[in-house]
Amino acid sequence: MKVYFSVDIEGVTGLTHWDEATQSHADYPQFQRQMTAEVVAACQGALAAGADEIWIKDAHATGRNILAGELPPEARLIRGWSGSPMSMVQELDDSFDAIGFIGYHSAAASGGNPLAHTMSSSKIAEMRLNGDRMSEFMLHGYAARLHGVPTVFLSGDEWICAHARTLVPAIETVAVKTGVGDSVISLQPDLALSRIREGVKHALSGHLQDCLFPARDRYRIEIRFTTATRAYRASFYPGAIPVDDVTLGFEHTDYFEILRFVHFVL
Ligand SMILES: [Zn+2]
Numbered sequence: 254m255k256v257y258f259s260v261d262i263e264g265v266t267g268l269t270h271w272d273e274a275t276q277s278h279a280d281y282p283q284f285q286r287q288m289t290a291e292v293v294a295a296c297q298g299a300l301a302a303g304a305d306e307i308w309i310k311d312a313h314a315t316g317r318n319i320l321a322g323e324l325p326p327e328a329r330l331i332r333g334w335s336g337s338p339m340s341m342v343q344e345l346d347d348s349f350d351a352i353g354f355i356g357y358h359s360a361a362a363s364g365g366n367p368l369a370h371t372m373s374s375s376k377i378a379e380m381r382l383n384g385d386r387m388s389e390f391m392l393h394g395y396a397a398r399l400h401g402v403p404t405v406f407l408s409g410d411e412w413i414c415a416h417a418r419t420l421v422p423a424i425e426t427v428a429v430k431t432g433v434g435d436s437v438i439s440l441q442p443d444l445a446l447s448r449i450r451e452g453v454k455h456a457l458s459g460h461l462q463d464c465l466f467p468a469r470d471r472y473r474i475e476i477r478f479t480t481a482t483r484a485y486r487a488s489f490y491p492g493a494i495p496v497d498d499v500t501l502g503f504e505h506t507d508y509f510e511i512l513r514f515v516h517f518v519l
Contacts, residue, residue: 254351255304255305255348255350256299256349256352257308257309257310257342257345257402258296258308258309258353259310259341259352259354260288260291260292260310260312260313260354260356261313261341261354261357261358261409262285262318263313263356264355264409264413264429265356265429266291266439266440267287267430267442268284268287268430270367270368271368274314274368275314276314276315285320286320288313288318288356289319289320289323290323290442290446291355291356291429291446292309292319294447294449294453295353295355295408295449296324296325298449298450298451298454298455299454301454302456304327304457305327306329307327307328308331308349309328309330309331310341312340313356315333316331331343338512338515339396339512340396340516341389341392342393342396345396345400347401347402349400350403350461351402351457351464352402352403352404354407354409354417355449357388357389357390357407357410357413358389358412359388359410359412359416360387360389360412361386362378362386363386364412365410365411365413365432366410366412367432367434368432369412369432371387371389372392372519376478376483376519377477377519379476379477380476381475381477382395382472383471383472388416390416391420392512392515394417395508396508397466398465398508399508401465403461403462403465404417404421404465405456405461405464406424406426406453407424407427408428408429408448408449410428410430410432410437411428412431414426421465423463423464424456424464425453425456425459427445429449471504471506473502474503474511474514474515475496475500475501476515476518478501484498484500487501488501490503490517490518492504492505
């Protein structure tokens with residue numbers, strides 16, 4: 254069994270402030286270790302369920318956070334950013350049996366996490382797909398669907414767990430924290446690790462194909478930018494539909510064209 258994990262940091266246990274997600278800040282190493290520990294726990298769960306190959310995308314900021322020496326020998330780590338529109342699920346293809354998301358977080362314009370955002374908090378105020386608020390999980394879950402890979406597991410804040418279950422009712426989720434305004438209420442970190450380990454094991458022991466993202470005939474994305482100048486610049490993308498001074502739409506039947514649009518307008 255070949256498994257993929259996409260790993261972010263804003264949804265890991267305890268993380269509360271941007272300082273803790275910023276590599277140059279003194280508060281960062283504690284959460285770099287927690288991010289690493291959570292993906293190690295996910296790997297242990299996957300191995301217990303029979304995985305023999307695990308690909309991991311370090312998908313926060315520079316893509317250079319996870320401490321590679323902690324990972325099991327079955328793991329391959331993707332560091333940095335290739336420039337592919339697949340972005341946080343780079344190299345995912347139909348050779349994978351399942352994907353899990355670790356450290357994921359609530360979407361731009363949502364509560365549930367003081368660090369709620371979608372792709373870029375400085376550039377994007379809100380993203381919607383076919384009318385529904387779009388999280389990074391949703392953006393990349395449909396990317397997994399393009400390759401027929403089921404999205405079997407997610408850990409992160411309570412908001413993103415609930416959002417994931419509305420998209421994929423059979424997905425296994427582990428909420429490690431919940432945001433209240435600018436604060437966070439978290440599980441004890443080691444308890445979070447054991448829940449992630451057991452959650453991944455259970456998810457990969459189930460009927461994986463039940464966890465495919467829903468297929469859609471047509472995709473309409475709307476991006477509300479943080480400034481009109483960003484929206485103006487992005488409006489030159491072929492097929493972009495101006496909605497108002499700060500909002501652009503784009504429609505296509507092929508989801509990869511949605512990923513390409515997001516890639517080039519940010
Ligand atoms: Zn993120």
